[in-house]
Amino acid sequence: MHRVMPDNPINDRLELVNSPIDFDGLVRFVRADNDGAIVTFDGFVRNESHGRATEYLEYEAYEAMAVTKIQEIAAYLHDKFAIHRVAIVHRLGRLEMGETSIFIAISAPHRAAAFDACRYAIDTLKKTVPIWKKEYFADGAVWADGELPPAPRSSKSAS
């Protein structure tokens, strides 16, 4: 059984940015000689939403908390999957059609762990990281329907 040496999490790249995401650079960043696979997720701006033509999007974040939540996701990935490095970069501000809003790259010695970790990362990010998307159409704008993050029911049971 191959066991990946857990990398120091400081070697991950977990960022919010306001400019175009350099995804080639992120893929190079996670790649190392003892890896055998990199799985990436490129989330980009679709030209329509619920049948309406989108003109552009604006993302805003609770930045400090969003970074913390992304760090928690990365820590979980290292704990649960035999992966090497993680890059998760989310762009904020105005994005035009076709522009990448989120890019995830995960390296691992073997592909299965990288696939599983990448899927977990994007699914969890969409449910727990405080980032919001406003969709602009020719005739108006709406905040995208989102997911309500799970929160403790009572402070009595919370740590």
Added chain:
Amino acid sequence: MTSVLPTIRVNVLFFGRIRELAGVREEPQEIPVDATLADLFASYSRRFPKLAEFRGSLVASRNQEFAAWDTQLKPGDEIAFLPPVSGG
């Protein structure tokens, strides 16, 4: 003045549609010492009645962690009322 109820000061942040509704991004707020997150939200709902409609579709955070509505606040806490998230 014969009695002044003790208060604490917290910092309150708003995001997304809630920020637009309240017209506020961030502000300090004086609240009673024993106030909970629910109490703080109720005071905002009185100030911005439309906010009350969103109570069931918000989560609260305290110091950047999701928190239960019955959480009692402490001086200097950073509080936010968060609409459903839509990143990615």
